[in-house]
Amino acid sequence: MLEARDLNKSFGSVAAVRGVSFIARDGQITGLLGPNGAGKSTTLRMLYTVLEPDAGDALIDGRSVIADPLAARRAIGVLSHGAGVYGHLTARENIAYFGELHGMSRADRAARAAELIEQLEMQPFADRFAKGFSQGQRLKTALARALVHKPRNVLLDEPTNGLDVMAVRGLRRILTQLRDAGHCVLFSSHVMQEVEELCDEVVVITGGQVVAAGALAEIRTRAGNQRLEDAFVSLMNDNGGPR
Amino acid sequence: MKLRGVWAVFRKEFHENLRDRRTLLSALVFGPVFGPVLVAVLVQFLVSRAETQLDESLTVAVAHAERAPNLLAYLNAHGIDIVRVDLDEAGARRAVTSQQHKIILEIPADFGARLQEGQPAPVILYSDSSRAFDQRGVGRVRALVSQYGLDIAQLRFLARGIEPISVIPIAVQEIDVSTPSSRSVFVLNMMTYLVLLSMLFGGLYLAIDATAGERERGSLEMLLTAPVPREHLMYGKIAAAAAYMLISLVLTVTMFAVAISFVGLEKLGITANLGLRAAATMIACCSPLILFGSAYLSIVSGFAKSYREAQTYLGLVITLPTLPLMFAGMLGLQTKTGFMFVPFLSQHLLLTTVVRAEEIEPMHVAISVVSTLVYGALLTWLAGRLYRREGLLG
Numbered sequence: 001m002l003e004a005r006d007l008n009k010s011f012g013s014v015a016a017v018r019g020v021s022f023i024a025r026d027g028q029i030t031g032l033l034g035p036n037g038a039g040k041s042t043t044l045r046m047l048y049t050v051l052e053p054d055a056g057d058a059l060i061d062g063r064s065v066i067a068d069p070l071a072a073r074r075a076i077g078v079l080s081h082g083a084g085v086y087g088h089l090t091a092r093e094n095i096a097y098f099g100e101l102h103g104m105s106r107a108d109r110a111a112r113a114a115e116l117i118e119q120l121e122m123q124p125f126a127d128r129f130a131k132g133f134s135q136g137q138r139l140k141t142a143l144a145r146a147l148v149h150k151p152r153n154v155l156l157d158e159p160t161n162g163l164d165v166m167a168v169r170g171l172r173r174i175l176t177q178l179r180d181a182g183h184c185v186l187f188s189s190h191v192m193q194e195v196e197e198l199c200d201e202v203v204v205i206t207g208g209q210v211v212a213a214g215a216l217a218e219i220r221t222r223a224g225n226q227r228l229e230d231a232f233v234s235l236m237n238d239n240g241g242p243r
Numbered sequence: 244m245k246l247r248g249v250w251a252v253f254r255k256e257f258h259e260n261l262r263d264r265r266t267l268l269s270a271l272v273f274g275p276v277f278g279p280v281l282v283a284v285l286v287q288f289l290v291s292r293a294e295t296q297l298d299e300s301l302t303v304a305v306a307h308a309e310r311a312p313n314l315l316a317y318l319n320a321h322g323i324d325i326v327r328v329d330l331d332e333a334g335a336r337r338a339v340t341s342q343q344h345k346i347i348l349e350i351p352a353d354f355g356a357r358l359q360e361g362q363p364a365p366v367i368l369y370s371d372s373s374r375a376f377d378q379r380g381v382g383r384v385r386a387l388v389s390q391y392g393l394d395i396a397q398l399r400f401l402a403r404g405i406e407p408i409s410v411i412p413i414a415v416q417e418i419d420v421s422t423p424s425s426r427s428v429f430v431l432n433m434m435t436y437l438v439l440l441s442m443l444f445g446g447l448y449l450a451i452d453a454t455a456g457e458r459e460r461g462s463l464e465m466l467l468t469a470p471v472p473r474e475h476l477m478y479g480k481i482a483a484a485a486a487y488m489l490i491s492l493v494l495t496v497t498m499f500a501v502a503i504s505f506v507g508l509e510k511l512g513i514t515a516n517l518g519l520r521a522a523a524t525m526i527a528c529c530s531p532l533i534l535f536g537s538a539y540l541s542i543v544s545g546f547a548k549s550y551r552e553a554q555t556y557l558g559l560v561i562t563l564p565t566l567p568l569m570f571a572g573m574l575g576l577q578t579k580t581g582f583m584f585v586p587f588l589s590q591h592l593l594l595t596t597v598v599r600a601e602e603i604e605p606m607h608v609a610i611s612v613v614s615t616l617v618y619g620a621l622l623t624w625l626a627g628r629l630y631r632r633e634g635l636l637g
Binding site for chain 1: 247457470
């Protein structure tokens, strides 16, 4: 479970995130929805311990990212925005490297890499250097790397950016599998349809603030709209619109 | 403190870069081959030059040779070949500038008349002093002409019944105390410089790739979410760059030893001391510098946002630590205890001492090793701090 508690973060004079609070529960896919520059990435980066909040805290399964970032990191798997892979390593070696960083034994990381390669259908390119990978192959490699230590919580920053239809469908299937296995999945997106199809819960962010949160149906009702897109637009307008 | 993360990062960076052509070329080929070959070719050139210069007959162009037949006969008898040319002053200047003739001796019209009258008789010697290789020849001609003048003076004194010795009150006797090894300063300076530079280059691309490269590829952010203290990630990267520097250093020194044994410095009058023992001592003296160098390069490229930016910084920065060496070369610095506190300079001076087959002071080695290691540890700590900054993510 992930919990953001009144998170604040400024870069210079720009307040990127202003008092964001929400909860992402286990066994659910939570979508962080908002226009570009709304503060989605900054919020995620505080949750996955790369940025330290100016104020507020985030809890990963109850552990504070400020008080104990190492324990928090052990409980999360992260797919950062535009996640890069190591070109001179094979997909398998990319996965094993992160296993080693997580303190897994040689045998464990080999077994886990094989398991993930099977699960994510990476067999055709598992032992090729990542240099020449397609966008979709790179994403799978980065995702497998993020899952190597079987994290309870999975955070993904705009994972579908730049993917073709087949790759998006593959990703959707993997995220659903993770949810069904009881993981807490949190991902950010600015694409309405994606969120609509995948998410159990939605957190709508704009201007660094949460303007709506809850199950999809609730949000539609609150905005008095049947389509999420219309609901989204009316929420933006109520809150001063996108910056 | 658990160092699992340091080891994991070290192994991965070392392994990954073994597959990177750029890193391999710069660590295993450029430094270790380029430097020794350059020095070997240079020495070969100097050797052939020295052999031909020693007793070769020097060719001098003479304008209006008919005005001083005795002088020319004298020069000729002392191994100077005369080429008769017909040039005025401007023509002579042009001919020397364009290297058509290296040395031109002009005999003015009144040479014979003034000699007859016992007046100082002028001759004009054209040469280009910016061409160091010709200066020996110029010196030889000048000395011979002076000697000829002195001979005439002695004859004149004798003709007047004066003992010629009395007009030479002071006789300078030159004694050259340079040992064969100490004559090789230029070549040796260049060699130690290339050894140190080649060592730095060995880790250069890994340092860039592991910091700026990782950031540019977008894999840094995910690396930072691994449950490893951030400074440990940096320590692993520094250790990997250091490993490549060590390989490069060992290879370069070995290649120098091999190259020098082939060209044969003895012909230059240099007895270079580059046996197995000297090579091992050189490597031992330089190795403390590896930590310093890899931390230094990692810090600089850690600030860069892209591979290209890092390359730009490092092209400039890599020459900084070698500046003291250039000054040392230009000023001909002698080894002093104080210099042992200066990284790069202390290693340069120790290497030079070893190659010159002189005694090295154990105290100097101790100061150099300890102070360099302390600076290296400080820089490594600083680099670790750098990886804790948020600004790192850009």
